[in-house]
Ligand code: PEP
């Protein structure tokens with residue numbers, strides 16, 4: 001498919017969902033509706049409130065209609081996203097505060113809603129965790145739907161899209177993504193969005209190639225332009241010439257072969273040629289991700305981030321609710337184990353009832369275990385929920401952001417209190433429950449030998465370890481070029497932690513993003529790690545490379561790279577070696593591109 005008249009152009013965005021597709025552009029208008037600001041008189045208040053509640057009801061109706069149309073089981077698994085949107089439409093703060101603003105400020109419904117959404121957005125902005133911050137998008141999708149229903153502007157109906165077109169939009173909601181799946185739309189691109197938005201998560205699980213965060217797609221692409229989406233590299237080609245089209249057709253053919261082949265490794269043992277085993281764990285945020293984890297060959301849940309349970313709500317999740325969620329995870333993964341991490345909020349702002357002041361450096365502030373220790377009641381509720389679930393399978397508790405011995409002892413003391421309470425109440429739990437420490441602060445890595453005597457396992461959180469060791473804010477794009485997993489300091493830290501753990505007879509895992517990179521497998525082997533935990537999708541390809549590698553080669557490689565002085569030298573050396581050793585996997589730029 002070639003467009004001879006226009007000139008070729010290449011855009012770089014964020015690779016949200018892998019796959020290569022070509023097609024004609026179809027622009028969908030999802031721009032923000034302009035919000036009319038009007039003052040009203042007292043007698044109009046009741047009518048304005050009615051208009052607002054009608055728009056809420058209409059929005060709910062639209063979402064329920066989308067749900068009803070979905071028949072495919074694969075898509076139905078994602079109902080929870082539409083349910084989250086429906087829950088937002090039930091949110092007391094959103095509804096009551098907007099009604100109150102209409103009454104007290106005497107303003108129209110759009111203006112009132114605009115003010116409340118602004119406040120909620122500010123609260124989300126203070127959250128440091130990227131995943132949680134992205135949940136703000138769900139709130140804004142819902143807000144846009146209400147605004148449209150208030151001002152009477154309908155949506156461009158994605159249900160009416162016909163033919164093999166690539167959808168181009170400023171932004172798309174998860175509901176839009178489901179609709180595109182129903183209509184077999186082959187791919188989409190957007191101006192905004194990130195890799196961990198629900199839209200991107202859905203696109204990945206539904207297998208719709210997508211590039212997001214292109215910034216200028218809707219202004220540069222014209223309807224009917226020919227587009228190529230490369231969801232591996234995060235690039236979009238507008239009006240490709242013939243040679244480029246052919247190049248991508250060939251690239252797609254080769255990648256499809258590789259992908260099909262790599263899935264075969266999902267159920268094979270994660271073992272090297274010379275018999276060394278590394279356990280493959282799955283990182284999950286939602287219990288709904290369990291089936292994917294199992295089908296992709298996870299040998300346990302290596303990290304369940306519990307933060308999502310606390311989100312999108314005014315109240316806190318009860319012990320019973322937490323117990324039920326944790327129980328479904330341990331039962332779902334049985335007989336394997338599930339590592340469940342206690343709350344890791346990046347700053348406490350969204351738990352508004354706690355009202356701590358705005359922090360200047362939230363990454364260095366009241367985060368994770370520090371917050372839990374400051375709020376022992378909240379912490380204990382979570383620990384009781386975990387303990388109760390431990391009676392139903394193999395559950396391990398993981399404490400995040402441990403910086404020293406005192407913290408781990410305090411956390412364990414509260415765990416002991418929770419155990420005693422449950423024992424007194426005659427509630428069963430696993431009395432030998434294992435507890436672990438995340439090693440993600442340099443101080444913890446330095447005293448790993450002492451920490452190892454306090455816990456049953458270590459899980460290295462490289463996402464934060466790199467941030468804190470190299471002083472690189474992990475969410476600041478201006479310094480991202482310095483975020484180097486293979487920095488000699490990081491490799492030395494991991495090595496020290498593994499050695500300290502093994503001397504004390506405990507296992508050491510990596511659960512940061514770095515674990516999913518197949519190019520690093522020989523390094524992980526050389527370092528002697530016991531487990532790698534990652535997003536389930538990546539497990540088969542990591543297994544594939546692991547099964548063709550050897551422990552001895554890993555040891556040798558580690559020796560060689562320990563003589564190199566910079567992260568760039570190490571990266572080049574490892575890349576070159578992997579491209580030579582696994583030409584089919586690495587020379588295409590397949591794995592490398594996804595990492596970029
Ligand atoms: C990490 O820091 O590597 C980690 C796994 O935790 P999170 O990404 O949730 O901070």
Ligand code: MG
Pocket residue numbers: 400440461463464
């Ligand atoms: Mg972390």
